[in-house]
Ligand SMILES: *[C@@H]1O[C@H](CO)[C@@H](O)[C@H](O)[C@H]1NC(C)=O
């Protein structure tokens with residue numbers, strides 16, 4: 001008795017110690033170490049001009065020309081640098097890269113959120129990698145007039161120690177060009193519960209990447225083409241441009257706290273493969289909304305499901321910011337692709353250039369083939385139980 005209880009104590013102590021250590025070392029949701037580049041380097045920020053020579057960026061390892069830049073600085077051509085948030089950010093020169101090792105949970109998936117701006121008019125891109133996974137994020141399109149945007153990509157952790165790497169693959173003539181990055185955060189992705197009455201995973205978009213409370217630009221989701229490691233579990237972004245992940249702190253969201261805004265016309269498609277039975281009838285419903293971000297109407301969404309392709313125009317009742325759209329379709333296979341894109345290329349009425357579009361949320365697919373018969377069967381069943389109960393009591 002005493003022996004086993006003292007052993008239990010040891011087990012408890014060991015467990016607590018282990019939990020303590022693992023909670024210290026595992027990457028927490030939110031900014032990574034010095035993810036906002038505001039930690040002062042040992043020999044000061046370059047803008048303070050205390051010393052010459054290379055500046056070590058705390059918590060990061062860099063290769064090539066990686067510069068800490070400050071807001072208000074200007075580069076060649078009199079262009080003023082844009083620093084997404086706070087005072088400092090980094091600029092990656094030709095072929096330069098910056099990386100940080102993270103301790104993560106092996107087998108889990110993570111989303112990385114970062115802010116990026118391009119400096120020159122040329123095409124700029126970023127290669128974001130957590131080897132062996134890598135993704136090139138195109139910075140050519142300006143999605144809003146502020147000149148920068150938060151983006152998110154995701155990876156599945158194959159090891160406990162992974163290296164998060166940002167590289168500028170570009171080779172521009174002007175060495176002062178190259179993307180600026182800032183505000184790098186990580187979030188462990190939860191696996192959403194499989195809903196019973198809905199074949200769509202994460203249909204309300206509530207599971208997704210880290211979003212900064214203070215940032216009102218949403219988070220752009222670039223093409224991922226891989227449902228397994230999407231920053232918005234279950235969903236894929238197809239086609240060449242991004243869609244915007246939005247929060248209810250800054251946008252009108254039909255359901256819960258998160259939704260997507262289709263900001264890239266036909267070039268930003270969000271889709272999911274749902275399990276179906278061939279030749280059966282299903283219904284797809286979703287909320288079609290306006291983000292209340294001064295987006296100029298008309299707004300419309302093209303919807304694909306099984307044998308159906310239909311467009312819906314945003315025409316809400318009275319003062320609602322969304323409406324519910326329904327498509328009935330017949331499945332043709334064991335899985336059916338459902339997909340959405342914006343029919344129009346919309347911009348905001350105030351600046352005429354920030355990209356915006358219709359909001360999609362609360363996506364549901366359910367078997368509707370013989371709903372009437374099912375209802376009758378349920379009532380017959382209840383009646384039978386009722387009578388059986390009486391017979392037993394009697
Ligand atoms: C991105 O970087 C990773 C790691 O450095 C590399 O393996 C991958 O080939 C690069 N991808 C592109 C498109 O340059």
Ligand SMILES: *[C@@H]1O[C@H](CO)[C@@H](O)[C@H](O)[C@H]1NC(C)=O
Nearest residue numbers: 036085086211212213214215
């Ligand atoms: C939000 O902004 C305020 C003031 O600009 C700042 O003090 C605060 O740290 C920011 N919060 C986050 C979560 O970034």
Ligand SMILES: *[C@@H]1O[C@H](CO)[C@@H](O)[C@H](O)[C@H]1NC(C)=O
Nearest residue numbers: 316317318319320321322323
């Ligand atoms: C519309 O808004 C008005 C005033 O805000 C409110 O009184 C009314 O109930 C709303 N109507 C609907 C249908 O929500």
Ligand SMILES: *[C@@H]1O[C@H](CO)[C@@H](O)[C@H](O)[C@H]1NC(C)=O
Nearest residue numbers: 281283326327328368369371
């Ligand atoms: C979809 O099918 C249901 C019956 O399963 C029917 O009640 C409904 O009117 C149909 N909706 C549309 C838009 O065709």
Ligand SMILES: [Ca+2]
Nearest residue numbers: 204255256258
């Ligand atoms: Ca939602």
